[in-house]
Amino acid sequence: MIGDQSGREHYDYLIVGAGFAGSVLAERLASQHDAKVLLIDRRPHIGGNAYDEPNEAGILYHKYGPHIFHTNSDQVVDYLSQFTEWRPYEHRVRAVVRDRLVPIPINRTTLNELFDLDLKTDEDAAAYLASRAEPVADIQTSEDVVVNAVGRELYELFFQGYTRKQWGLDPSELDKSVTSRIPTRTNTDDRYFTDSFQAMPAEGYTRMFERMLDHPNIEVRTGVDFREVRDSVDYGHLIFTGPIDEYFDHRFGKLPYRSLTFDHQTLEQERFQDTGTVNYPAPDVPYTRISEYKHLTGQQAPVTTITYEYPSAEGDPYYPIPRAENQELFKRYEALGDETEGVTFVGRLATYRYYNMDQIVGQALATFRRMDGKREPHNAD
Ligand code: FAD
Ligand code: UDP
Missing domain, CATH: 3.40.50.720 (NAD(P)-binding Rossmann-like Domain)
Structure with a gap:
């Protein structure tokens, strides 16, 4: 030495x-x-x-919330x-909106299920969204992005409450890059990400x-x-x-950095929800989302571990x-x-x-x- x-x-x-x-x-x-x-x-x-790490019940969970690997690189x-082998995994997310569990990113299925429509093609969905969209000439904020794409009602149902909870700010106060992470689709692809490589270590x-x-x-x-x-x-x-x-x-x-509190729970049941994550955009629900790790990891077990995410101003810095x-x-x-x-x-x-x-x-x-x-x-x- x-x-x-x-x-x-x-x-x-x-x-x-x-x-x-x-x-x-x-x-x-x-x-x-x-x-x-x-x-x-x-x-x-x-x-x-x-x-x-594996918790006491032996379920592999993510201490700081669900991490799904995806990239085009x-x-x-x-x-x-x-340093690792990979397990193919495509993340799917549903949002609880008006007591229904619908796909997010908003896609054709979301529109059909939420508004009892029968949009059959991409063109149908595009025309429907165009009829609701409120074009914004100069898109600057996270509100502009969504209102421009899907109109105010869908913006309020899916984005406004979630964003206010997650960031402690209205989408109009946040850069457009935040909600731009979530696309709007006219097809029925219900994957959260469309990257060429999606897998978990x-x-x-x-x-x-x-x-x-x-x-x-x-x-x-x-x-x-x-x-x-x-x-x-x-x-x-x-x-x-x-x-x-x-x-x-x-x-x-x-x-300023935004923080989260994670409430990890292990339940005596094999499965809690049908997709890896369920989002809760409603303002009166204090958490933003619940994730269930067994979907991500493919682990088989008679019990399951889920995590609630509660946004907070105080705590470890997680998000710029x-x-x-x-x-x-x-x-x-x-x-x-x-x-x-x-x-x-x-x-x-x-x-x-x-x-x-x-x-x-x-x-x-x-x-x-x-x-x-x-x-x-x-x-x-
Ligand atoms: P970090 O992972 O934050 O590492 C920084 C480390 O520095 C920390 O461990 C900290 O303890 C240490 N440190 C800081 N200051 C000091 C100090 N003074 N002395 C000693 N140590 C110090 N990305 C995805 O691709 N997919 C996802 O699904 C995804 N989900 C996420 C979910 C949540 C809830 C969060 C918060 C992030 C998510 N991310 C996701 C983003 C991902 O976590 C980050 O991109 C990545 O972890 C950043 O790595 P990093 O090394 O920059 O920072
Ligand atoms: N977002 C939203 N409703 C949703 C999903 C996302 O309003 O159902 C907004 C919200 O502002 C969120 C951002 O889009 O912080 C980015 O979402 P993402 O799922 O990428 O967040 P992360 O996984 O980084 O926490």
């Missing part, structure tokens, strides 16, 4: 956060650059928000496939992370906050995947909140980050981007390519 004068071990990289961003970079730097990496996480486990699939996310980090150059310490080690660990370069405003002690003010004023504040932190020598910010919290897992893997791989061959000078004591 290389040590400094005080005998401390030297790491080429200290990586903060063992989620996708931190773990992909740890793996790449260790295996491709032969770099010595110390990877820390303040949680008692690796995997970040994608962490899964061959590069990301090829990369992750080094066969033995779960945590197992995949374990394989990724199983390298002699990587030391993992969980239950350790950056603050505890920032002055005592000898490292060359820092990769930070936590909230960027926290790194800079909130000097420009707090960046996409709106102009937050982006402006983030830009100030980003500029500060760019000026700060020896630190790279990557990941959903550090780059304040509402990214899915595959996008974070792509971001981390791109960050690695930019680091290619570059060895930072070691920090002085």
Whole structure:
């Protein structure tokens, strides 16, 4: 081991956060650059928000809510496939609207079931939606996107209540990118995603992370906050995947992140609901959705585990909140980050981007390519 004068071990990289961003970079730097990496996480486990584990009943569940892997990137699939086999899985979601359980994204079936219609073709559905849509000339907000596509009634039934709960904001106060995640369809495709690759890691996310980090150059310490080690660990370069405003002690003010409380329940029944997730857009229901893991994992068992998601302002930061004023504040932190020598910010919290897992893997791989061959000078004591 290389040590400094005080005998401390030297790491080429200290990586903060063992989620996708931190773990992909740890793996790449260790295996491709032969770099010595110390990877820390303040949680008692690796995997970040994608962490899964078997509960007391033996059901594999996701501690931070349901994570469904989907991507159009061959590069990301090829990369992750080094560490896992896959179980094909296409996610389907229903929404409880007017006491009916109908497909979301809104598709032809949704319209037929909700309004007792008999739309037979894509053209029928397109014409029906066109008759309800309220065109918005300049689409800016998450309200504009939906009202423009399906009109106000469907907007209120499916999006307004859900969004107000999820974000604590009206869709009119959120960037259009938020509800743009959910398409409107005129066919009967009821899959939540249409990406070319949709599958779950066969033995779960945590197992995949374990394989990724199983390298002699990587030391993992969980239950350790950056603050505890920032002055005592000898490292060359820092990769930070936590909230960027926290790194800079909130000097420009707090960046808003939305949180959730998860209520995990194990029920003495084989199945709870017919699809992986059921959404509850009604304003008088306090949770946004219920997910049942056995659909995602294919696990067979006489009992089942479900998770209710209750949005909240307080708690772990899960979602950056996409709106102009937050982006402006983030830009100030980003500029500060760019000026700060020896630190790279990557990941959903550090780059304040509402990214899915595959996008974070792509971001981390791109960050690695930019680091290619570059060895930072070691920090002085
Ligand atoms: P994270 O996974 O958040 O990892 C960051 C890690 O850094 C955390 O473990 C944290 O503890 C650690 N950390 C932060 N600060 C410090 C510090 N100071 N010291 C030490 N450690 C620190 N994506 C999909 O593709 N499909 C889905 O179905 C999906 N569902 C989701 C459902 C929910 C409820 C949520 C919240 C997200 C979902 N996502 C989904 C998004 C996915 O979770 C993220 O894209 C991905 O996990 C981001 O990885 P990351 O490494 O950037 O961040
Ligand atoms: N959304 C909604 N109703 C729904 C599903 C989604 O209003 O039935 C909106 C809501 O604002 C949500 C956003 O679309 O936050 C993105 O939904 P997604 O399912 O992608 O959210 P995530 O899985 O990231 O929490």
